[in-house]
Amino acid sequence: MTRHDKVRIIEIKKSIFEDNDLEAAQLRNELREQGTFLLNLMSSPGAGKTTTLLRTIEAMKNRYKIGVMEADIDSDVDAKSIATTGIRTIQLHTGGMCHLDAGMTRQGLSEIDAASLDLCILENVGNLVCPAEFDTGASANAMILSVPEGDDKPLKYPLMFSVCDVVLINKTDVIPYFDFDMDRCIANIHMRNPNAVIIPISAKTGDGVEAWVDWLSKELDAYA
């Protein structure tokens, strides 16, 4: 089997459900009953979702059964990267859609056989607007804000920061080369969401990844 053969591409269809919130609540209950924690990971394009996932999987794959659903409008470059870790990976193509709703997420979960996983991670479409508006049914929402994007993003994309349980501030290794004020960034995030857990990381160097893996492991252990 070549590396390319490992990644199945699933064309998911727009949800038929009219009430996404209801569908999401049902899906969240089903996931809890079957003991699968679904993490919905969101960010702008290029904020480092895939690199962060590679680090996360490396740190956690011996302890938990992990699978990844890569959602993209097109291409399978990220799914191929994730598949190199040896964990179960599928590529979801959204057919031009800018987000996933609960019905689309359910299609992916069925294809990846999520019931046999402890942790299923949905890498959502790179977009700070639309994915925040649709509950996928996830057990937790995480987002990555990267240093080059700037510390003012919580002012401009309020809903995304409001719906996330945890915000990773990625690419801390390049802070010296950008006008980025970490204290101001944290204050801006907490203005939108006082309960957000904020973890600065560099997925490139590995700095801070341990704190993130600790947070996620505790969530998983409390869930089981």
Next chain:
Amino acid sequence: MTRHDKVRIIEIKKSIFEDNDLEAAQLRNELREQGTFLLNLMSSPGAGKTTTLLRTIEAMKNRYKIGVMEADIDSDVDAKSIATTGIRTIQLHTGGMCHLDAGMTRQGLSEIDAASLDLCILENVGNLVCPAEFDTGASANAMILSVPEGDDKPLKYPLMFSVCDVVLINKTDVIPYFDFDMDRCIANIHMRNPNAVIIPISAKTGDGVEAWVDWLSKELDAYA
């Protein structure tokens, strides 16, 4: 008048037109008749639209009458930055919408009195997905891809690269700190859009901005 007073905030409403392509074509014709060039500027969040605009305005404001419409879901931080240049600036709030269509753009053009401008720039919502799907009626589409986002973005957001006349590759000053291959990036863009003009710039240092200003000035002079 305080700095804050200079920026009017307009709440634009979802378009009532069913056929956006038709409405966009009509708007484009009207703009041509009145001699206003509308530039639709798109990018991911934090790619440097506002900083690029500040450089562009500084280089062109003595030669052309310029106005800027800043579109955002919330906040007016960008409009305040642009207003410091002394040019006409309004803030458009999209009411949660992830893009502008031709009808929404028309509302903004009316509010800014575009007929008295040579160049009106629409800074679209930071998003690589939805703005590409809606023709605003602009005379030209431009996008900014920033180095930290990665050279693979044309593979993942094909439509955005297809609809743009010009692609600025911004933040070239930080290339040494990222795994970014300029040749591969250019090849990926041209795969999506063989006619795209590609101009590497650093809005921070000013590097390459002259080539961009030359391109835009030539478009304006040919349009007049």
